[in-house]
Amino acid sequence: MPGHVRIVVHPPSPSGGRQVTVGREVLGTAYGVIDLYEFMRRAGVPKDDVRLEDTALIDWQGGGPGVWS
Numbered sequence: 001m002p003g004h005v006r007i008v009v010h011p012p013s014p015s016g017g018r019q020v021t022v023g024r025e026v027l028g029t030a031y032g033v034i035d036l037y038e039f040m041r042r043a044g045v046p047k048d049d050v051r052l053e054d055t056a057l058i059d060w061q062g063g064g065p066g067v068w069s
Contacts (some may be wrong), residue, residue, distance in 0.1 A: 009041060011062025016069045018062075032068055 009030065010019040020039045028037040033051040037047055045057070052058065052065040 006059060007036075007043070007045070007057060008059045009036065009061065012067060012069050018068060030068070033065055036065075 006022065007027075008021045012018050013029070017031045020027045020030050020036060022043050027036070028035070028041060029042060033052065035050045039048065040050060041047060050057065053062075
């Protein structure tokens, strides 16, 4: 897993979902963990290397992996 990759999951939007970014790049809007895994895969982070509670990899803003709306 690249050490410089840091995924930011932004707070839920009023219309639902959470924007996901890496640096200044917007990966998309996730509506659940499955979407997040897909965005991370596209960013080059293998699913086997992902622990949702890993704050070195994922910056959860506005709630953790159980908050999507």
